[in-house]
Amino acid sequence: MKKSVLIALLLTVGSVMTSQAVVIGWAAEGLPSGTGYARLVYVADGSTPVLTDGTWSSGVEFISEHVSGAAIDGTTLYPQESTDGTPRGAGAYFVVLFDSAYANYTVSTTSITWMDAASISTSDFDPITGYFTPNSFDDWALIPEPSVATLLAIGAAVAALRRRKHV
Amino acid sequence: MKKLLMITAALAVAGSIRAGIQPLEGSNVVGFAEVTAQGGKNTIITVPFESCLGNGSAGMLSDLVATCGLTAHASDPAQADQLVVLTTNGATQVYYYYYNDAEDGWTPITSAMLMPDGSSQALTPPAATNFPVARGLGFWVKRMASTASTLYVKGQVSSAKQATPISAGLNLIGYGAVEPFALNGVDWTGAYGTGGISSTTDRILVGNGDGTYTTYYYYIKKDGGSSYYDQFTNKWVKSTSTGPALPSSTIPAGQGFWYHRRGAGGFTFRPDGQ
Numbered sequence: 001m002k003k004s005v006l007i008a009l010l011l012t013v014g015s016v017m018t019s020q021a022v023v024i025g026w027a028a029e030g031l032p033s034g035t036g037y038a039r040l041v042y043v044a045d046g047s048t049p050v051l052t053d054g055t056w057s058s059g060v061e062f063i064s065e066h067v068s069g070a071a072i073d074g075t076t077l078y079p080q081e082s083t084d085g086t087p088r089g090a091g092a093y094f095v096v097l098f099d100s101a102y103a104n105y106t107v108s109t110t111s112i113t114w115m116d117a118a119s120i121s122t123s124d125f126d127p128i129t130g131y132f133t134p135n136s137f138d139d140w141a142l143i144p145e146p147s148v149a150t151l152l153a154i155g156a157a158v159a160a161l162r163r164r165k166h167v
Numbered sequence: 168m169k170k171l172l173m174i175t176a177a178l179a180v181a182g183s184i185r186a187g188i189q190p191l192e193g194s195n196v197v198g199f200a201e202v203t204a205q206g207g208k209n210t211i212i213t214v215p216f217e218s219c220l221g222n223g224s225a226g227m228l229s230d231l232v233a234t235c236g237l238t239a240h241a242s243d244p245a246q247a248d249q250l251v252v253l254t255t256n257g258a259t260q261v262y263y264y265y266y267n268d269a270e271d272g273w274t275p276i277t278s279a280m281l282m283p284d285g286s287s288q289a290l291t292p293p294a295a296t297n298f299p300v301a302r303g304l305g306f307w308v309k310r311m312a313s314t315a316s317t318l319y320v321k322g323q324v325s326s327a328k329q330a331t332p333i334s335a336g337l338n339l340i341g342y343g344a345v346e347p348f349a350l351n352g353v354d355w356t357g358a359y360g361t362g363g364i365s366s367t368t369d370r371i372l373v374g375n376g377d378g379t380y381t382t383y384y385y386y387i388k389k390d391g392g393s394s395y396y397d398q399f400t401n402k403w404v405k406s407t408s409t410g411p412a413l414p415s416s417t418i419p420a421g422q423g424f425w426y427h428r429r430g431a432g433g434f435t436f437r438p439d440g441q
Contacts, residue, residue: 070396073363130366
């Protein structure tokens, strides 16, 4: 009887751990001057996310909405709790900042792994006890426009489509 | 005429006897509170009452939490509603599990406790009839059925001011009030906040009824901060994506919450004043 109860409990806990969404606690200190927005991102291979030709590097997913306004108090980004509904088995979370004009971005120099115990809550019984709080960021980088080659390719595709319609 | 005299005499005798009886008077008031146990979820509850005729002592778990309306099972805990109590076993925090046995009511469940060396050790809680639950302590009800049910907590209404010790780290507590209350409407002397919302600010986590929490932080404005933040200082606020916000609703009687003590040491929560 005792053994069956124990197995049932372990199965219950196990299913909760694998099926439920996780909640990630995050914040930031030492924000660079001009910060207007912040977002939490997940990167599948754990590498620093990079924006090239208007496209984020492979495996980048935005977890939070834009955090802005009074949530940014001087050099402090007040704590946020964001839900990641996708089960993860690898990867890392970073904080990405954008300036007020949305012309530049920067990425935290530190990250947390997908299984960080303090900052990630997996169930009601396991609330967040610490927040992922990076305090160092790369220099602002220009948010690049789509490249000329990409624009030409898009233009060519549109032109081809229009010709097909005329025929 | 004779009949009237007899009735009058009988009433006079009854009246004199009634006047001679010492009336029974007592100041003890018993009560109950209703808490919604969400279907298929865990709900933090608290008992605003104490032991009946116990002169202020804590009631036993089996007396304080009624089983009526909850799902029971004759032998399988996984098919019955459960109570989960966070307590200490020596210096270690542990969870005690009880299920609603169809015949015996709240019955202990033996679970496994993971030891530092990786092994597991059986953990058997005391009987619910022998497990005191102090007023203001929080614990869970795990509702197994997919539909919500009303949970009744009961006991003697206390006239004493609540004093609940809060230690460093996570605490499950509640306000032993019999009416809904506002977080910023009770005394939080001892709560810690500093410099806006920082890594050392105390937190309160209130369940939303769907398995998620709303987190509130004890807010003290930053030195030299914008006057916009004056409205939040010395209050519990939630941090939204556009800034701090005051709580928009009250906490129902009987609902508990997490208190995450991040300031140094602990303090005693005295919601009714010092």
